[in-house]
Amino acid sequence: MNTVFIDAGRLTSELALERLRPVADGIGGYRETWEEIATLWARIEPVSDTVRYFGAQPLEEITHRITMRFRDDIASGMRLRKGGRCFTILTVHDPDESGRYCLARVREEGR
Secondary structure, eight states: OOOOOOOGGGOOEEEEEEEEEEEEOSSSOEEEEEEEEEEEEEEEEEEEEEEEEETTEEEEEEEEEEEEEOOTTOOTTOEEEETTEEEEEEEEEOTTSSSSEEEEEEEEEOO
């Protein structure tokens, strides 16, 4: 497979990698809390924006591609956070299977 060139100097956004940590609520359910497991540098690139309608309520969906150094502990369902912006990880892959970088397709929440 051909090596993909990624300029490490363009990884200029500091992000927190978080995983979901369910905490028992004492009545048989749980509440969702997010636990930060790492801080990393990445590049955020907008990919698409769409509007879907739930009844008369417009629901905006914005997707991004986030490039970061390779980590084997990143999985879909986790999230990346930059300040008040949260990005739910949909897919993660190594673009050239070299173990140098990984690309994540994410959906921005709460915008």
